[in-house]
Amino acid sequence: MSIKESKGLRLSSVITLLLGLFAIGAIIWIIVSPTKDDAKPQKARLAIGESAPDFEVTNTHGDKVSLADYKGKVVVLNFWASWCEPCVKEMPLINEVYQSNRSDVATLFVNAGESKGTVNEFLAAHHFEFPVMIDVTGKVSGLYGIIGLPVTYIIDKNGNLHQSIVGEISSREQLQTYIQSAASD
Numbered sequence: 001m002s003i004k005e006s007k008g009l010r011l012s013s014v015i016t017l018l019l020g021l022f023a024i025g026a027i028i029w030i031i032v033s034p035t036k037d038d039a040k041p042q043k044a045r046l047a048i049g050e051s052a053p054d055f056e057v058t059n060t061h062g063d064k065v066s067l068a069d070y071k072g073k074v075v076v077l078n079f080w081a082s083w084c085e086p087c088v089k090e091m092p093l094i095n096e097v098y099q100s101n102r103s104d105v106a107t108l109f110v111n112a113g114e115s116k117g118t119v120n121e122f123l124a125a126h127h128f129e130f131p132v133m134i135d136v137t138g139k140v141s142g143l144y145g146i147i148g149l150p151v152t153y154i155i156d157k158n159g160n161l162h163q164s165i166v167g168e169i170s171s172r173e174q175l176q177t178y179i180q181s182a183a184s185d
């Protein structure tokens with residue numbers, strides 16, 4: 001093979017590689033670029049004091065659950081996923097609070113984006129007893145402006161947002177204080 005043919009072959013290979021990378025980049029851009037629906041402005045967070053958005057989802061037992069079902073009770077609404085380390089780390093603490101307040105406080109764990117099978121496997125492995133709702137489509141997470149996990153909202157007896165906690169809950173006492181404060185409103 002002559003030097004001229006060798007350079008031509010290398011140039012052809014480089015051009016093919018660049019075209020392939022460009023095509024892959026274009027495909028990725030198309031997949032991740034926002035659609036018209038995605039471009040609508042969304043709230044990053046809900047305001048404390050405003051009415052908590054109502055929703056209806058299915059729990060791990062297949063029953064429909066609505067936030068309106070809990071009107072008149074304080075609600076601890078926690079958004080989580082099994083792959084989220086801070087979510088998993090805070091669960092024993094929230095489970096303790098759930099166990100000690102279950103007659104007065106509704107604790108709803110909303111799994112964000114995982115299948116019922118994944119959620120049930122996780123719950124079986126960790127032996128938690130709290131009620132879990134499954135938000136496979138992300139509709140409920142969207143209503144609450146969830147952009148990261150975990151996020152917990154404390155909702156007062158009137159259905160208003162009393163407190164939001166973004167990130168891992170690490171203090172049982174602090175969570176209990178938020179719950180008691182919401183109960184007294």
